[in-house]
């Protein structure tokens with residue numbers, strides 16, 4: 027039985043509102059359990075709308091205490107309030123009118139963290155996607171753009187700081203222990219970008235002078251005492267502002283830009299106009315407590331939210347089906363930013379690893395959906411890696427197809443044409459068509475067809491004619507609601523390498539459009555012939571991962587090794603080694619499953635060790651080479667009937683073989699890559715740490731005693747090295763005295779820093795093997811665990827389900843049943859968080875039968891529960907369908 031099933035929303039049902047909202051005045055009288063909100067909204071009826079059409083506003087769990095039309099009380103006969111709407115009749119035909127709604131909220135008991143809530147005694151809001159309707163009745167949809175004035179009244183002692191969007195107008199003491207502040211945002215915006223923060227926080231201040239010479243005040247608000255840990259975020263913000271001016275010609279548009287870090291947040295961060303609100307995990311950093319990965323994440327997310335000011339805020343989405351319009355594009359922009367700040371190749375490798383391990387499984391399972399979906403039941407469930415990361419890849423392909431200059435011309439046109447509007451993917455694509463004169467109709471299928479295309483390739487060389495012919499075929503697997511697919515426009519970058527490693531320059535290419543090294547695949551089957559090729563070439567496909575596809579090609583280890591040694595595209599070198607490793611790991615899993623000895627290909631070991639030792643290559647790149655595909659990557663490659671224990675055993679055996687063969691190389695690297703002097707978080711130092719730790723890992727795999735890892739733990743002087751050493755200890759030697767002691771030391775040292783304790787939880791949650799479930803249960807009753815804080819829950823329960831293949835997928839199904847109970851428990855407080863963690867089971871159908879049956883049982887148990895939220899019910903239903 028269910029209470030809240032949620033209605034299905036269809037893209038084709040979109041139509042503009044009957045009433046235009048001109049402006050909004052909000053007054054908040056803040057109180058933990060009885061906040062009074064007065065919303066004054068000026069509307070007029072849109073031209074052509076029937077004079078009898080009522081005004082329908084959205085609401086969610088609201089308590090309304092007043093309703094006025096032009097300051098007069100509305101007779102009860104003229105309105106009707108239900109659970110989720112307020113309908114008002116008898117409104118003026120053409121004249122503007124004012125509606126005043128008064129509501130009373132309890133932020134303290136708002137555990138969904140949507141709307142107005144409390145976090146560590148601070149009032150804060152989260153409105154995307156549909157949180158504003160939890161504050162007042164409102165046309166809560168992204169195509170309603172209005173100018174907002176916000177007045178905040180609060181107790182002066184506990185909330186000295188009163189913030190909202192836009193520019194500060196003024197404030198005063200009210201003489202009764204309270205004070206007020208007023209903010210005005212001159213830029214029309216949708217309600218999802220509204221924000222309010224009130225409380226007692228510390229601040230870091232700086233300024234940025236824009237390209238046209240305006241000075242912008244920058245403020246980052248954090249808990250008192252944490253100010254020094256916001257320095258890196260501030261630096262990242264200033265670099266983002268400068269980069270957006272240079273790379274995209276975008277200047278900031280208010281007098282002040284604020285970021286507030288909060289410790290209870292469902293997502294990473296939120297781009298509210300002029301007042302970004304962040305999960306503090308993505309703001310706070312110092313060498314003692316943050317890893318290199320944390321620094322890189324902070325830089326990327328600060329940039330991402332800042333870039334939304336133009337791609338999302340100035341130009342927003344017409345409806346939530348267009349989410350990728352702002353998210354895919356903004357991820358693309360933050361990827362480009364990080365590539366410019368760090369190593370482009372290493373950044374690209376990290377992006378592709380992430381895409382393949384997160385988005386590809388989503389696209390291959392029951393939750394698959396197009397980048398631009400056409401229906402949803404719960405929009406919160408569409409903040410997915412498909413909308414974000416595949417959306418970014420689609421934008422990247424437009425840049426690849428058009429080339430740098432035309433892509434820029436298209437972006438400029440987009441900003442010029444649509445500034446101040448709420449638009450669609452079609453509007454976006456039309457700008458690139460207009461700028462380039464190219465027809466992107468077929469290309470647009472990337473937005474509409476779900477599933478990762480599979481390209482199968484085979485080549486043949488004709489020595490007499492000196493031609494090389496590639497036969498290429500694309501298939502797009504069926505996905506929920508889409509059985510038959512059309513062929514797509516796939517921009518495949520490729521090179522033909524000759525045996526000496528040089529690149530063949532064809533005298534002619536027939537069978538496909540080609541621009542530079544991009545071959546445009548547009549047919550289901552295509553034969554491409556390259557002329558003037560002097561000897562049998564080795565094709566290197568999908569350079570720089572120009573298209574987000576799976577590629578099947580028979581290629582020998584020797585050919586892959588040639589690419590790994592000579593490709594000019596460094597990404598392709600990594601890709602060749604990684605593919606070689608993946609093939610071998612798939613074989614190793616099969617061997618382990620049938621209790622045969624695991625064999626490790628000599629060419630792979632040679633290739634890995636050669637790249638690891640190659641001083642011409644940057645350390646961060648070499649560390650990526652040494653990091654083998656994950657257990658989840660192997661499972662995805664195998665595709666069906668997966669046995670996580672066999673995958674784990676095969677991978678461990680491969681690691682051991684590489685470790686044994688490379689002992690000297692790794693020992694040398696550990697020495698060579700050590701750093702002296704004070705900690706620096708820059709990309710180069712991070713790369714050296716990464717390579718050193720990768721080498722150290724292999725030394726530890728080759729060893730059966732914990733001393734090396736324990737020594738590394740004692741010697742570490744930064745969080746990257748410390749958490750790495752602790753991971754080695756815990757994963758490789760879980761029950762030794764050394765590990766028990768290190769875990770205790772770590773806990774004691776960081777007990778007052780919740781973000782670091784999350785690492786302590788996550789490291790233990792990923793200890794391989796069936797015994798970890800009991801450990802998780804014990805950790806859940808640790809006083810440092812807090813089931814109502816999303817970061818804690820994600821660190822322990824989320825990490826276990828998402829990143830511990832052997833522990834979670836226990837053959838007896840206990841892992842799934844544990845998760846089912848956790849989901850129901852979390853769902854009662856925070857549906858969004860519960861639904862998100864439940865997606866960890868999205869690949870359950872690709873498990874071997876015994877586990878798959880247990881998984882289905884656990885999902886059915888969730889589906890049967892009463893009072894399920896729309897969020898969880900949507901996910902579980904799609905997973906069982």
Ligand code: ZN
Nearest residue numbers: 330334353356
């Ligand atoms: Zn975003």
